[in-house]
Amino acid sequence: MTILSDKSNYESLLKNGIQSAKLGKFKESENYFIKAINQNKNKPDAYINLANILILQKRNTKSFKILHNYISNNTTNYEVSNFAAKIFLNFNAQNEFIKLCKILNINKNKNHKENSFIYFVEGQFYERNKNFSKAKNSYFLSISCNEIFFEPYFKLFNIFEKTNQLQDLEKLIIKTEKIFNQEENRNKINLYKSILLNRKNNFLDSQEYIKTNKLYEKFKNDDNFLIQLLDLESKNNERLNKYSYSFRNILERNKLIINKPENKKYQNHNMDNNFQKYKKFYFKKNVQLITKKLKYLSDDQIVFLVGFPRSGTTLLDSILRSHSQIKVIEEKPYLLDLRHKFFESKKNNLSALLKITQKEKDEIRNNYINHAMTNMEGKKIIIDKFPLLITEIGFINCIFPNAKIIFAVRHPCDVVISCFFTSFKINEAMVKFLDWQNTIDFYNNVLDLFVFYENELDLKYKIIKYEDVVQNFKYQITKLVEFLDLKYEKNLEKFYETAKNRSQIFTPSYTQVVNPLYTSSINRWKNYDQSKFLSTSLSKWIEKFNY
Numbered sequence: 001m002t003i004l005s006d007k008s009n010y011e012s013l014l015k016n017g018i019q020s021a022k023l024g025k026f027k028e029s030e031n032y033f034i035k036a037i038n039q040n041k042n043k044p045d046a047y048i049n050l051a052n053i054l055i056l057q058k059r060n061t062k063s064f065k066i067l068h069n070y071i072s073n074n075t076t077n078y079e080v081s082n083f084a085a086k087i088f089l090n091f092n093a094q095n096e097f098i099k100l101c102k103i104l105n106i107n108k109n110k111n112h113k114e115n116s117f118i119y120f121v122e123g124q125f126y127e128r129n130k131n132f133s134k135a136k137n138s139y140f141l142s143i144s145c146n147e148i149f150f151e152p153y154f155k156l157f158n159i160f161e162k163t164n165q166l167q168d169l170e171k172l173i174i175k176t177e178k179i180f181n182q183e184e185n186r187n188k189i190n191l192y193k194s195i196l197l198n199r200k201n202n203f204l205d206s207q208e209y210i211k212t213n214k215l216y217e218k219f220k221n222d223d224n225f226l227i228q229l230l231d232l233e234s235k236n237n238e239r240l241n242k243y244s245y246s247f248r249n250i251l252e253r254n255k256l257i258i259n260k261p262e263n264k265k266y267q268n269h270n271m272d273n274n275f276q277k278y279k280k281f282y283f284k285k286n287v288q289l290i291t292k293k294l295k296y297l298s299d300d301q302i303v304f305l306v307g308f309p310r311s312g313t314t315l316l317d318s319i320l321r322s323h324s325q326i327k328v329i330e331e332k333p334y335l336l337d338l339r340h341k342f343f344e345s346k347k348n349n350l351s352a353l354l355k356i357t358q359k360e361k362d363e364i365r366n367n368y369i370n371h372a373m374t375n376m377e378g379k380k381i382i383i384d385k386f387p388l389l390i391t392e393i394g395f396i397n398c399i400f401p402n403a404k405i406i407f408a409v410r411h412p413c414d415v416v417i418s419c420f421f422t423s424f425k426i427n428e429a430m431v432k433f434l435d436w437q438n439t440i441d442f443y444n445n446v447l448d449l450f451v452f453y454e455n456e457l458d459l460k461y462k463i464i465k466y467e468d469v470v471q472n473f474k475y476q477i478t479k480l481v482e483f484l485d486l487k488y489e490k491n492l493e494k495f496y497e498t499a500k501n502r503s504q505i506f507t508p509s510y511t512q513v514v515n516p517l518y519t520s521s522i523n524r525w526k527n528y529d530q531s532k533f534l535s536t537s538l539s540k541w542i543e544k545f546n547y
Contacts, residue, residue: 010039010046017049021056029053044070044080051087064088064096072103078114085121094125116146123155132159150176150185157192166199187218191225195232203239206232223256230256231423243527250421254434257426266431271442275391275449281350282394284456289354290398294361299402302372303383303484306390307408308446309433310418312466316408317385319469319477319495325380325486327373333386334371338364339395353398364399381484388429391446393453404484405461407450411547412538413525416443436530440537447541465545467522 017032030053036046047070054063067084074080081104088097101107101122106115123138136159139152153176160169173196176189190213197206210216210233219225234249257263305320305328307313314330321328342364346352372382383406389396396403420439424430432442453459462483468476478488525531535542 010036010043013039014045014049017046017053021049021053026053026057030057042074044074044077047080048083051083055087055091060091060093064093068096068099068103071100075104078117082117085118089121089124092128097121097125110141111144113146116142116149116152119145120149120152120155123152127155127159132163135159148179150180150182150188154188157188161192161195161199166196169196183218187213187215188225191215191219191229191232194229198232198236201239203236207236207240210236223260227253227256227423234421238527241527244529246421247528247530253423254420258431258434263426263431266426266428271391271428271432272445275445277350278391278394278449279452281353282397282453282456286354287394287397287457290356291401294356294358296401297365299365299400300404300485301381302400302403303381303406304389304396304403305383305385305387305406305408306393307387307410308390308415308419308443309387309424309430310415310422311387311408311410312464312469313385313387313408315466315469315495316406316464316480317383319492320383320480322492322495323481323486323489324491326383326484327376327379327381328383328385329372330385332371332384334368335384335389335396335399336386336392338367339392353395356398361399368399381486388446390450393450393457393459397453397457397459401458403460405459406480406483407461407463408466409463409545410466411523411525412443412447412541412545413531413534414521414523416440416534416538417525417528417531418521419443440534443538444540451544463545470522 013032013036017029017036020026020029020032030050033046033050033053036043037050040046047066051063051067054060054066064084064087067080067087071077071081071084081100084100085097088094088100101118104115104118106112106118109115119138119142123135123142126132126135126138136156139156139159142149142152153172156172157169160166160172169192173189173193176185180186180189190209194206194209194213194215197203197209210229215229216226219229230249230253234246234253237243237246237249258267305313305316317328317330320326342356342360343350343352372384376382387408390407393405396405416439419433420436422433424433426434429442432438454461462480464476464480473493474488477492481488481492525534
């Protein structure tokens with residue numbers, strides 16, 4: 001009778017705790033779960049619910065501690081350890097996850113079925129940190145523990161495609177086709193089979209495969225997969241010269257992306273207001289007031305590779321990193337982070353830069369150098385490739401007035417159409433590319449800001465046009481490396497081999513720069529009826545860059 005009573009009381013406490021949580025009475029809910037734990041310290045339910053309640057109250061540290069304590073005493077309760085791993089991943093608590101792995105001693109029993117989810121989470125942490133070799137190893141360990149756990153296969157599909165390991169992708173697809181029959185999993189396999197056909201330039205076969213397997217219908221209620229499918233169809237239709245269909249695919253894709261709840265926060269962010277503030281502050285007199293009172297090193301080894309997105313910066317990155325004396329940092333916001341930190345300490349007052357001290361300037365510079373110049377391995381030049389740093393040239397000129405700037409340029413109409421079509425990770429800037437007119441306006445505003453900098457500041461810069469590189473590679477790249485005080489090297493011509501050997505290219509151009517130069521992307525905009533007014537909207541820049 002006592003046993004039944006204890007069980008009934010435990011369940012009652014759980015029920016009351018959950019009910020209180022639903023009413024927003026978190027402290028009351030917490031007390032119910034603590035009472036349940038005191039009644040039975042071995043059952044996991046109260047611990048899981050208590051951890052959730054603490055997280056809802058933003059008391060993460062205590063929540064994590066409770067989970068660790070329970071798992072330490074119950075290492076075979078995989079429900080709680082898997083729950084904890086998921087929580088640590090969601091909050092990017094990597095140190096807590098490492099502690100969990102030590103408690104579970106997962107490396108002692110690598111093939112234990114119940115470790116499959118832990119290895120799967122470990123792979124996601126590695127992938128998040130751009131360590132794709134270790135991520136792949138963890139996903140394969142997850143599979144070795146449980147061959148019928150589909151999710152690590154799907155993660156590997158994505159890594160193999162993004163790292164241009166198409167043979168490995170094909171082998172894995174063939175393997176999964178033999179293992180998985182469940183419709184949901186088959187649909188995902190078929191999606192990647194369609195992607196693989198596209199990557200092999202079998203565009204018609206890719207489209208037919210999509211149609212035969214009714215993938216649009218299968219994914220119509222799953223926006224994430226439908227977005228991926230529409231993006232693929234747009235690429236296929238463009239290569240099949242079905243331009244109106246291709247544009248329609250992108251319109252539908254962008255509408256889905258812009259309506260995702262996590263992207264709503266970006267839609268009211270007005271970067272154009274910042275540009276106007278920059279034009280009122282970074283004029284010649286202000287910048288001279290800053291630079292004349294400070295002492296600077298030469299910083300000739302620092303180069304910033306900038307340009308509007310889709311202007312050829314990734315191509316230049318791949319070419320220049322093939323030079324024996326150049327190290328390229330790709331899309332790492334080191335300088336932006338330091339800039340934000342400085343201005344946050346000044347209540348985001350732009351004019352605070354007028355009062356920057358030698359110590360503050362040197363701290364920004366030295367922190368940047370320490371990050372950017374690790375593992376130089378005898379390199380002479382470091383190139384920081386971050387396209388939209390073009391908008392921060394004013395700040396760069398105050399901190400690194402002797403640094404060189406490479407400004408990548410491409411036909412403005414091709415840039416706009418490419419930005420509108422490209423699938424970017426959404427942030428305050430990239431959200432603008434989900435709307436046709438916003439893309440045009442953003443291009444105009446960014447280039448206007450560059451011209452302001454060009455006229456006001458003493459810049460050491462070189463403009464290099466994408467089309468000139470494609471059509472006259474050796475001459476243009478020779479001039480470019482001479483600008484960097486380097487000599488032309490034959491290895492620069494094999495840039496696509498350098499790109500293939502990289503673990504991953506962190507831009508939407510990853511499928512392009514692993515191939516020799518091609519001309520099909522030049523005048524791409526002319527294929528689209530929707531672009532016929534672009535040349536009028538962008539005429540100022542077409543004339544400036546002699547297109």
